[in-house]
Amino acid sequence: MAEGYKQGFTSDLATQTRPRHRFLPSAALPADLPRGRVPIADMANAFGVTHRTLHFYEEKGLISASRIGLMRVYEPGDVMRMAVINACREAGMAVAVIQDLMTDLIEADSQEAAEALFRDALVTRKRELSAEMSTLHRQMQQVSDLLDREATEDQPLNDNQSGSALTDQELRCLALMAAGLSTQRIARTLDLRDDTARSLEAGIIQKFHANNRFQAIAKAVMLGVVQV
Known part of the structure; x- marks a missing residue:
């Protein structure tokens, strides 16, 4: 590493203190991510989020960034964590649920254990979605019944x-x-x-x-x- 690069590189406190994940569940990485440390602009573009979203995840302790001069960059481990976080968010999981999952994943002692934790979280989310769909279906039926009733009331007597x-x-x-x-x-x-x-x-x-x-x-x- 060049001397100037060493002097320009700083690590956020969160990077130094946050426990590292030894194993993470498999999650698809964007194809256009650069290798090595990823600048914040590339990170945001690759995952389709804003800089503000990345800052929010940092505040929640889900990922952390380092700096090279004024530029924020993410280590490969944080890129992998972001892939898991992004998959969870696309499944509609709440941030608090993702925080709990990422905390549990710190204790995973094998790839199989990490995959099992992720699968359990997905199964739970699937049950939640099924319940939400059932509620939506019931509400749709209620709306349809009300509309049918109004249509019947609007019809003249035969x-x-x-x-x-x-x-x-x-x-x-x-x-x-x-x-x-x-x-x-x-x-x-x-x-x-x-x-x-x-x-x-x-x-x-x-x-x-x-x-x-x-x-x-x-x-x-x-x-x-x-x-x-």
């Missing part, structure tokens, strides 16, 4: 429904409504109190899923329930 849905008194009231009688005149004609006639009209409007008496009359005419 002939069979209208015949069974309206009482004789409601049919007489509807005929008077279609004839243009006011609520007060309908009340007198049917020998009802005004508030009873209003309730009768409201019930008819509701049964036709209308917003007012005019919509109810129009739907009734279209269905042939009344004639004008």
Whole structure:
């Protein structure tokens, strides 16, 4: 190593104090990574993350960087750790879960042990995703049911429904409504109190899923329930 290079190289405290992993699970490395120490710009580009993301992982103790002058660089071991971290993040694992996994991997005494820890984490994540998918499916079904219910409510009554849905008194009231009688005149004609006639009209409007008496009359005419 050249003397100037030695003088320019500094190691972060985290690099000196963080326990090293003897074994890491197999994780794909980007093809365009340079060999040896990797500058932060190349690290970010290769893994498709921002410099800020790499700094965040450093703050969480997942990776660490050294410096050559003003340039931050990552050792091959940190590149391998980043490959594992990136695979976990793409699987949707939380940072806290990744921290626990990386801590457990420090104790791995063989490649097989490291692979087993990684596989267990993936199996756990798969169960979580299955539960999330089940919840999403249930919520989608609820939304579909609500939309179907609204669509059904928006549809006018058919002939069979209208015949069974309206009482004789409601049919007489509807005929008077279609004839243009006011609520007060309908009340007198049917020998009802005004508030009873209003309730009768409201019930008819509701049964036709209308917003007012005019919509109810129009739907009734279209269905042939009344004639004008």
